[in-house]
Amino acid sequence: MGPAVELVDSRRLTGPNLHCRSAGAVVELRFGAGVDREAFIGRWREALARALTALGWTAELHARPFESPEGLRGAELMFSAAVDRLYAATEVNEWAVAVARLEAEAEPEPAAMARLAAVAAQEQAERRGALALIAAAEARGVPWLIDDDELSLGYFADSGRWPVAALPEPESLDWSRLRGRAIALITGTNGKTTTTRLLARIAARQGVRVGNTSTDGLCVDEREVESGDWTGPGGARAVLRNPAIELALLETARGGLLRRGAAVSSCAVGVVTNVASDHLGEYGIFDVEGMAMAKGIVAKIVAPGGRVVLGADSPALVAWAAAQELAAPIVWVSSEPDNPVLAEARARGGEVWTVVEGGVVRSVGLERSELCRVDEMPLSLGGLARHNVQNALAAAAAARGLGFDDAAIVAGLREFGARPEDNPGRARVWQVTRRGGETVDLLLDFAHNLAGLEAISELVRGLARRPLLCFGMAGDRGDDQLRAQARALVSFRPRRIIVRELGSHRRGRAPGEVPRILDQALRAAGLDPGAILHTESEVASLDAALELAEPGELVVVLVHTERDAVDAWLREHDARPGRLRAGT
Template sequence: MAHLMACTGRCVGMTNSDGVYIGRERIDTGDCSGPRSARNVLMHPYVEAAVFETARGGILREGLGFDRCDVAVVTNIGMGDHLGLNFISTVEDLAIVKRVIVENVSTDGVAVLNAADPIVAAMAQNCPGAVTFFATDGNNPVLANHRAQGHRVVYVEAGDVVLAEGRFERRFELDAIPLTLGGTIDFQVENAMAALGAVWALGLSWPAVQAGLGDFVNDAQAAPGRFNVFSYRGATLIADYGHNPDAMLALVRAISSMPATRRVAVISGAGDRRDIDIRRQTEILGGAFDEVILYQDMCQRGRVDGEVLALLQEGLVNASRARAVQEIHGEFLAIDTALGQLKEGELCLILIDQVEESL
């Protein structure tokens, strides 16, 4: 979204879990997805537009860093993340927190919501402004009903992302959106649809949007830790910051279409997640990878030494595919071990924790 807005010539301020950006310059590092960083961007004299990652923790601590927004985007809730923390025990509890941005859309603003996630779709009733639904399936009942009423929708049809409202249609070829690898990476297609719904609401010019979609490169510089793909000694290497069961499912689907003679995953677990969520991650990976390398990261977040590794091992007990498992203490040593064993034609997925250093 920030990239597409910048293609119109605006100076865009952005906050996320990697830092604070003003235009092309990163002025702060670390997790900056809370309201303080958002306020700092809004007060910056050069900023003409702002894009904020709005995390659960910051909302619970301090609320939002703004009074109203022109566009709110909620991509998914899924099985939830961070459950069991701060008295948030269910996905319904989490949705109440996440929908705060929807509740604070201005009356002439727009909420862009995932029609395929029932909990997200239900947030439409809490929006003071208009709603744009998106889903890869154009026949999704929520999306189809919304379109029948003359409202805005975004979906995929015949290799295109389609933006539709009444008789209006605008199409963008997935082959012309490198982020999606020709439409083969489902979650990146959804990300592109959400971004298109947002910039449509902002009235960006279509030529600028088309140009921005075409030249956005999902590399370690533009989107660190977001499905960064490398070629290494003839093998395919993927680095991603995914750290919950929903992310594992999405990643497994994404790599299923990528050829490989052997598949290796490198993973740790966040100690502040529920036992069931830590186990579930390796349960998913164990059915899709030939080897899994487990590592214990620097911060165990309240767990005793070895506890997270034990939970990850439990998730692999009934693995249908993984036949080799290694335990390594230290993220960088685990990465070095995986790279040292990687051969031509193989694929390695590394779930990184210290994003910048690992990349």
């Protein structure tokens, strides 16, 4: 048909997603300069409608066109499908795309329908009885989970699970012992892991056995039982099917939401800490407004009577929320008491959390309660870590939404962050002694996007100490994003910057390409070329920083990929937990 239509991705959506609340199949397309996108989508709709009719399926059809700032045009084309035919649905979608391309080699329709019907029949046979069980569960208000191997009904100790190849009849079950429990989903560009961990501590002080997932691992009662990134549906199922747990706190990353959809169809509390510019350009999301839509999936599945906790300092998130009709009320949080979003919510009698004259305050309409002082919270680092104050407000608001009492909330706020293991790698301070007896302070944080860098920069500037800075980035950010991050580094007012290569995370870039872009952007931002040093790894940058640091100097290490190696380096150098000290 002339200019190309590229099929970038074809995948299953197993839960509530950017398009609708239902599971389904989606394709991501890129259009050449001369392609009439609307005409193509029309042909896709027509082809898909014929296929659905031939297969006897009903579905919702959704098209989401998008464009990048550089003019790249694309679209996601999705249709809903039952969970016992999702693999077949992806093939149906791919066939409809091939027909819409007007490809001469596209499979003839009669043959295609016969093949797709056979694929669907095989998949449905392997999951025979799944839809009947799910329908019976939904009629009784019992939550369900399904994957390639198992179907489960209910959560935790009040659940049952069976192989998808051997499912029971609905009437054979004792439905009185199957039920759901309150769960919370936490997402955001930054702060979601800290918020989840703090919320887990509050739950522990409430006397609740808690399981939580994060990008670092899967934890039960705040003890890691599995390492790695568990923020997708697999991590959620592992927690929700664990009979030893009473509450699930599920960190939910952008990638999982866009790739597969939400892990559950409903929750009691949904938290979106903030929305900022990061990971743009993936799954057809090119701006913060689109990112707010993606993160907002969590808010849209909160059940009536639950709570949606949103960060009021993110304009894109505020604008997104204003256009929604959510089933649950919004609780706004901000460390700025004069934030107009909070004022408007209070005027309507809504609940907000903020900081007033150094105190953590919950307001409901005109009623106000102070829970504790900010400087009592170790996580706040004496109030300097404003981003952690924001995370604490989100966790406290979520805890209240889960029904926890103020005593448990205050206990969690006053103790979480006092130990390095509470929140490893996030605004942690260590002290290392060099040969000769001088000490060097290390501030380690995982900040790797613009909002995270700005938060740590604000913290460091509050100390009035010029730092020595170690930084490196993976190759999956665009050149403009890398340059923006380099400019953010200059805001630290560093005495020197050590730029490191991330050899295992070049993501298709040539060796030295990312450090070179950062170096050039640092010089363009006014940093003295003599203040820039290059190393080949995160550990090498630590060695160089320890050698170059002046006695008592603050070294800021923005760890990105080699976390285990950095932890080993700290042990090797007998690093001790330290505290932030202001300059003189």
